Amino acid sequence: MQAIYIVKHGSADEAFEFRETPKPVPKPGEVLVKVEGFGLNFADVMARKGMYKDAPPIPSLIGYDVCGTVERVGSNVTDVTEGERVTAMTRFGGYAEYAITDARAVSKIPDNITAAEATALTTQYCTAYYCAAEMVNLFAGDKVVIHSAAGGVGAGLLQYAKHKGCVTFATTGSDSKVELLKQMGADHVINTSKVEFDDYIEEVTKDEGVDVIFDAVGADFIRRGIKILAPGGRIVCYGAAQMSDSNNVFFQLSKAIQFGIYHPAIFMMSSKSLIGVNMLKIADGKPLVMKRCLDNVVRMVEEGIFKPQGGKIFKATDIAEAHKYLESRKSVGKVVCVW
Numbered sequence: 001m002q003a004i005y006i007v008k009h010g011s012a013d014e015a016f017e018f019r020e021t022p023k024p025v026p027k028p029g030e031v032l033v034k035v036e037g038f039g040l041n042f043a044d045v046m047a048r049k050g051m052y053k054d055a056p057p058i059p060s061l062i063g064y065d066v067c068g069t070v071e072r073v074g075s076n077v078t079d080v081t082e083g084e085r086v087t088a089m090t091r092f093g094g095y096a097e098y099a100i101t102d103a104r105a106v107s108k109i110p111d112n113i114t115a116a117e118a119t120a121l122t123t124q125y126c127t128a129y130y131c132a133a134e135m136v137n138l139f140a141g142d143k144v145v146i147h148s149a150a151g152g153v154g155a156g157l158l159q160y161a162k163h164k165g166c167v168t169f170a171t172t173g174s175d176s177k178v179e180l181l182k183q184m185g186a187d188h189v190i191n192t193s194k195v196e197f198d199d200y201i202e203e204v205t206k207d208e209g210v211d212v213i214f215d216a217v218g219a220d221f222i223r224r225g226i227k228i229l230a231p232g233g234r235i236v237c238y239g240a241a242q243m244s245d246s247n248n249v250f251f252q253l254s255k256a257i258q259f260g261i262y263h264p265a266i267f268m269m270s271s272k273s274l275i276g277v278n279m280l281k282i283a284d285g286k287p288l289v290m291k292r293c294l295d296n297v298v299r300m301v302e303e304g305i306f307k308p309q310g311g312k313i314f315k316a317t318d319i320a321e322a323h324k325y326l327e328s329r330k331s332v333g334k335v336v337c338v339w
Contacts, residue, residue, distance in 0.1 A: 002339075003096035004319050005059040009050035012323035017059070024093075024100045026074035031103045033086060036068040037313070037338040038094040039119030041152075042216075042239065043280075045327050054280055056092060063094020064280075066101075067109065067118035077103045084108050087298075089122040089283060089290065095319070097339055104291040105283065107298045116310035120152050120334035125306055126293045127279050128156030131236045134293070135275050136212055140165030143210040145201065145225070147217050149186060150177040152334050153238065155309055157214050158184055163305045169210065171197050173329070180332060198224040209233060222274070226262075231271045238277040309333030 007017040026032045047055035047062050055062060067087045070080050080086060080103060089105040109118050131153075132138055144161045148154045149170035161168050162185050170186035172178060173193045181189045188204065190197045201210060209230030215221055216239030225235050267273060283290045300306040311333030314322040319337055326335045 001097040002316075003061055004316065005061055005095075006048055007059045009048065009058065012048065012320040012327070015048050015323075016319050018317075019059075021096070023098050026072055026077075026100055028075040029077060029103055030074040030100055031070055031077060031080060031086075031088065031106050032072040033066055033068045033088055033099050033101065033106075034071040035066045035094070035097055035099050035339060037066070037115030037119060037336045038063050038096075038099075038316075039065040039116075039123065040322055040326050040335040040337065041065070041123050042326065045323060048323060054278075060092070061095055062092050063090055063096070063099070064092070065089055065119045065122035065124075066094045066099045067115050068099075070106075071098065073103070079103060080106050080108060085111060087118040087121050087294075089126065089294065091280075091283065095316075095337075102287060104287045105294065107294045109298065113301075113308075114310045115338055116313055116334045116336040117308040119336050120156075120308040120310075121297050121301065121306075122294065123279065124152030124334060125156040125297045125301075125308060126290065127153045127238055127277070128160060129293050129297050129300075130279065130282065130289075131214055131238055131277055132157055132160045133296070134289070135236050135277060136234050138164040138166055138212065142166045142212060143169070143205060143230075145169040145171070145197070145210050145213040145228075146186075147171045147197075147213070147215050147221060148239075149181055149184075150174070150332055151216070152309070152311075153216060154214070155184065155333070156306060158186060159306055166212075169197070169201060169204075176330075177332065196224075197221075198228050201228050212236065214238070226272060226274070229270075229272045234273040234275060236275045236277060238279075311335050313338060 001023045003021045046052035070084045086106050087109050088101045090099050090101045144166040146157045168186050169188045170181045171190045171192050213225045213235045215237045314337045316337045316339050
């Protein structure tokens with residue numbers, strides 16, 4: 001089978017190499033998927049740049065989500081059978097024509113869902129569901145901030161918050177995505193390239209603050225977010241996009257400092273919370289939680305609550321272009337490569 005390896009950290013044009021490798025064989029409890037398409041996530045960009053410490057050492061075969069057809073199942077697998085179309089979360093290994101994964105990270109999908117929509121359900125919509133349904137409870141009337149709301153996770157968070165009846169503040173750094181977020185139902189859209197989100201929110205809420213912030217940006221967005229939390233407010237941090245803008249160690253240090261330094265007493269005295277989420281750790285350490293999230297995500301798609309956005313589709317041979325497109329932050333919806 002063909003597999004796409006990272007052989008050099010750095011630019012997308014020089015990082016990848018196609019290799020012919022043996023088709024993997026599923027062990028007990030595992031599933032082999034013939035990959036129709038594999039999704040790209042921002043963590044892939046970080047891994048390609050050598051900035052994602054959980055990624056395997058190069059030469060490495062990355063990839064966190066695939067969709068396709070079950071080719072073969074290992075012993076003790078009863079939830080899926082050969083020939084079924086599925087979406088699956090992979091513990092790396094997704095950038096290949098065939099991928100192995102834990103059967104608990106697989107869910108059946110209808111034939112009418114596209115590869116881009118299907119791959120969005122695993123990493124992106126599972127992240128959104130875990131952050132919004134497992135880490136915090138959202139209630140009608142809650143004021144909720146969603147940074148990078150036009151991205152895959154952000155879109156899922158926005159859809160979930162609207163389903164719960166929350167007042168939503170969606171941020172983007174792109175002029176072109178402002179109208180899109182309005183069409184997606186955001187109550188307030190903030191272009192952070194032109195407006196300071198914390199100033200805007202303080203004015204709109206009359207300094208009362210917000211209840212929940214979902215943050216994939218990191219750095220000073222965290223420090224400024226804590227400032228605008230209402231009592232009982234929570235920040236759920238699931239990314240640090242600002243850290244990926246440069247490999248320069250001094251740039252990285254400056255961004256790390258911008259997060260701020262906190263003592264638990266600060267949060268206790270103000271009754272605020274800062275929650276960190278790494279879905280790879282959840283998938284590794286809590287596979288049944290991961291399965292619960294994936295099953296609920298697929299159910300909510302069937303009920304029309306979640307509406308995954310099909311983004312741009314590339315051929316697998318254009319992996320470098322796909323990476324550059326995602327890295328440009330111009331993408332909307334799930335970026336996917338198909339074989």
